[in-house]
Amino acid sequence: MNFKIFLSLALLAIAPIAQAKLNVVATLPDFGAIAEEIGGDKIKVTTLARGTEDPHFVDAKPGFIRVLNQADVLLEGGAELELGWLPPLVNNARNGKILSGKPGCVKMSRGIALLEIPSGSVDRSMGDVHPTGNPHYWLNPANGKIMASQLADVFSELDSKNSTHYRARLKKFNERLDQKLAEWKKQMEPYRGTKVVTYHKSYEYFADAFGLEVVGQIEPKPGIEPSPTHINALIPRMKNERVGLLLIEPNRGRKTPEFIAKSTGAKLVVLPGMTGGHQKAQDYFGLFDYAVAQITAALKTK
Amino acid sequence: MKIFKIIGLSSALCLSVMTLSAQETNEVEQLKKQLQQMQDSFDKVQREQKQQLDALMKQLDTLQKNQTTVSAEQEKLKQEMARPIVEAAPSTIVPEKKPWSPSDPIQLFGAGQSYINVSFDGLFTAGTSTADDIDALQPGGHDPKQRGFTVQNLETTFEGKVDSYLRGQANIVLQIDPDGETIIEAEEAYLETLSLPWNLQLKAGQYFTEFGRLNPTHPHAWDFVDQPLVNNRFLGPDGLRNPGARLSWLTPTPFYSELFLGIQNSQGETATSFRSAGGHAHGGEEDEEELPFAYRHPDNDRGVRGLDDMLFAPRYAVSFDLTDSQTVLAGVSGLFGPNSSGQSGDTDTQIYGVDFKWKWKSPNHIGGFPFVSWQTEVMLRKFRAGAFDWDEDGNGGDADGNTFADEGVLVNSATGLPAVLSRETLTDYGFYSQLNYGFKKGWVAGLRFDYLEGERGDYEKLPLILADNAGGGETVGLDLERARRWRISPNLTWYPSEFSKLRLQYNYDDRQSIGVDHSVWLQFEFLLGAHSAHKF
Numbered sequence: 019m020n021f022k023i024f025l026s027l028a029l030l031a032i033a034p035i036a037q038a039k040l041n042v043v044a045t046l047p048d049f050g051a052i053a054e055e056i057g058g059d060k061i062k063v064t065t066l067a068r069g070t071e072d073p074h075f076v077d078a079k080p081g082f083i084r085v086l087n088q089a090d091v092l093l094e095g096g097a098e099l100e101l102g103w104l105p106p107l108v109n110n111a112r113n114g115k116i117l118s119g120k121p122g123c124v125k126m127s128r129g130i131a132l133l134e135i136p137s138g139s140v141d142r143s144m145g146d147v148h149p150t151g152n153p154h155y156w157l158n159p160a161n162g163k164i165m166a167s168q169l170a171d172v173f174s175e176l177d178s179k180n181s182t183h184y185r186a187r188l189k190k191f192n193e194r195l196d197q198k199l200a201e202w203k204k205q206m207e208p209y210r211g212t213k214v215v216t217y218h219k220s221y222e223y224f225a226d227a228f229g230l231e232v233v234g235q236i237e238p239k240p241g242i243e244p245s246p247t248h249i250n251a252l253i254p255r256m257k258n259e260r261v262g263l264l265l266i267e268p269n270r271g272r273k274t275p276e277f278i279a280k281s282t283g284a285k286l287v288v289l290p291g292m293t294g295g296h297q298k299a300q301d302y303f304g305l306f307d308y309a310v311a312q313i314t315a316a317l318k319t320k
Numbered sequence: 321m322k323i324f325k326i327i328g329l330s331s332a333l334c335l336s337v338m339t340l341s342a343q344e345t346n347e348v349e350q351l352k353k354q355l356q357q358m359q360d361s362f363d364k365v366q367r368e369q370k371q372q373l374d375a376l377m378k379q380l381d382t383l384q385k386n387q388t389t390v391s392a393e394q395e396k397l398k399q400e401m402a403r404p405i406v407e408a409a410p411s412t413i414v415p416e417k418k419p420w421s422p423s424d425p426i427q428l429f430g431a432g433q434s435y436i437n438v439s440f441d442g443l444f445t446a447g448t449s450t451a452d453d454i455d456a457l458q459p460g461g462h463d464p465k466q467r468g469f470t471v472q473n474l475e476t477t478f479e480g481k482v483d484s485y486l487r488g489q490a491n492i493v494l495q496i497d498p499d500g501e502t503i504i505e506a507e508e509a510y511l512e513t514l515s516l517p518w519n520l521q522l523k524a525g526q527y528f529t530e531f532g533r534l535n536p537t538h539p540h541a542w543d544f545v546d547q548p549l550v551n552n553r554f555l556g557p558d559g560l561r562n563p564g565a566r567l568s569w570l571t572p573t574p575f576y577s578e579l580f581l582g583i584q585n586s587q588g589e590t591a592t593s594f595r596s597a598g599g600h601a602h603g604g605e606e607d608e609e610e611l612p613f614a615y616r617h618p619d620n621d622r623g624v625r626g627l628d629d630m631l632f633a634p635r636y637a638v639s640f641d642l643t644d645s646q647t648v649l650a651g652v653s654g655l656f657g658p659n660s661s662g663q664s665g666d667t668d669t670q671i672y673g674v675d676f677k678w679k680w681k682s683p684n685h686i687g688g689f690p691f692v693s694w695q696t697e698v699m700l701r702k703f704r705a706g707a708f709d710w711d712e713d714g715n716g717g718d719a720d721g722n723t724f725a726d727e728g729v730l731v732n733s734a735t736g737l738p739a740v741l742s743r744e745t746l747t748d749y750g751f752y753s754q755l756n757y758g759f760k761k762g763w764v765a766g767l768r769f770d771y772l773e774g775e776r777g778d779y780e781k782l783p784l785i786l787a788d789n790a791g792g793g794e795t796v797g798l799d800l801e802r803a804r805r806w807r808i809s810p811n812l813t814w815y816p817s818e819f820s821k822l823r824l825q826y827n828y829d830d831r832q833s834i835g836v837d838h839s840v841w842l843q844f845e846f847l848l849g850a851h852s853a854h855k856f
Binding site (some may be wrong): 063068070071072074075077078079080081087098101102103104105106109110111112113114118119137142241242243268269270275300 | 392481484487512513514515516519520521570573574575576577578637639640641647649678681682683684685686687688762763785816817819851853854855
């Protein structure tokens, strides 16, 4: 009899935990944004990096240890982008659920064909070359689908009673993305084949998705600030190749890009590299809506 | 083999039994007994071999079983890998391909289960100073030690997951001293648990005591060329580190808050302020250059007799985000353990510390710049020194039979006898405060202020002289190991990349009873191998 009372009390104590939302922690806002699309009100999403930040140099704030300590799922890039700050946080979080190899540790790059995987040997004299490939893969909506599909799988596995909810939301997300993608492609169609120079190699996936052709960077090597020699060589090359568009992230200094744009006639467009990078790009769809609108507006006036 | 031997032996025995059948029965009895014994041991060997065979069969079975589960798992994995691809069906998908990179773990064993991240960091300075005693001016173990070049720190770090429960790290440090001698130090080597229940974490091995912020930080991660003076005086030139174990608890609060309790050995060279002096040192070469702390010869050969011979290190740290781009981390730490100026349980040291860090980082940073950070640590030390009579055996000389007038004996010039020091508590305090401003990608300007002060002890008020053989001696007076000094250090650092730096620093030093000195140091660093993650 006593045991039964104890058991029911214990069950009562566990009940709120069992009913609690799946606690999802995303390293980058794009992962968090897609998780929101798939999880809806059944999950709670916390994002560590903000959309305006340089994702490679996020501060390992102690508060993140506590956030990771409570996570059921950790969404990380899987392409070395967070290498400089994430590992000690996870090691200190004392949370077996999100350790590498556990279902709660999700590498978002899984199943995605990363661009620019170096074929030969890599060393650090080449700048910040990522041996696993260019890590900015969320900027192709097709990759958004792959990420969404993995998230639906993971959420369904960890929270099986809501799996129909996640599946339904995945279906809705895919339908909406297909429809939006068709719209974006239509808007971008007149500018297909436009040659582009970018500040950093952040927009290769975006260019790939919408038929832009990236021909160079303001940075001489990834992560290395531009030198006058490099700029002096870049400007005539851009003129020669009739580069029409110059893409930079919001946090880059404007002086050099503006000078280049003026010298070459290329249109300078400031494009957020991540969801939340601009106030009009607060979710995954908003990111592309904003990017497409900015680019088409800039190129139209040409 | 064994079987053949036994069969051979037993058949030989049978033969001999037959030929000896005519002999006396008691002999037969004896032989029978022997035969029985042989039979028994034969049976035993057979039994053992059967057991071995069984065990082998069992192992074979489990191996086979594992193989099937492994291939089943592989199959499952394959299916999993295929699933999102089929559902999403975008145009181009290739399986993840990973060429080796310098930041990748080096696989030491083919299975891919045992691996370590290896990195090597070289830290050097070049510079000059107006001081004649640069060793005392720059007392840190990794400080610039001479005019010209100093090899500060050559550090090899091994790090990785030990298994699914533990992480391991080892930092092996090489230094080249001013005499050109290479010194090796096992600076840290510890394991740390990954997911203990109840938010606990255990660390064990040889490690830097988690006291304040700078002590557990390796020199290449410091924002200045040299060690803060307060860390040097209270926690030692190489930082406080010793073998031990530490348990920490991440409290279930909405913000970060962590409680640490460490227990370490209190003896050894790296336990400054505690039982750092070796043995019962009297006279001899060790003492020729400097006097023991507070002029009491260490009584330190007792080992560990009880818990009060251990060093305890509690700490509490808490962190808040003031805004999205401003974070504060504050902590209080304590150190409690015996010192070597007296008997076990008789004399002890207490050190209390408060540390504080505030950092602002632009919400639109590139490469982590711009930022501003301010870090301060304040420490207080209570050193309970035992009573000490330089005339230890009451014959007017020291234990080695030297008389009070012999060289190296501390004499009270008022009495003309070896000094008698009474029991007393020595109070010292100090702090450093540093401001760093990362004003442009790769560029940081820094300013640090160091201050140290000690309350005069009774022994410093005595008219003590260090006797020489000529019947005279050198007046002792102020204890320079506890005297006031301060320092102000502006610097400028350039990081060409995350893996190298160049730093120029100027030090204005003012030491009580010595005076002002100026130093300029240029520090350079390179890092090879695994990408080290930055802590807050």
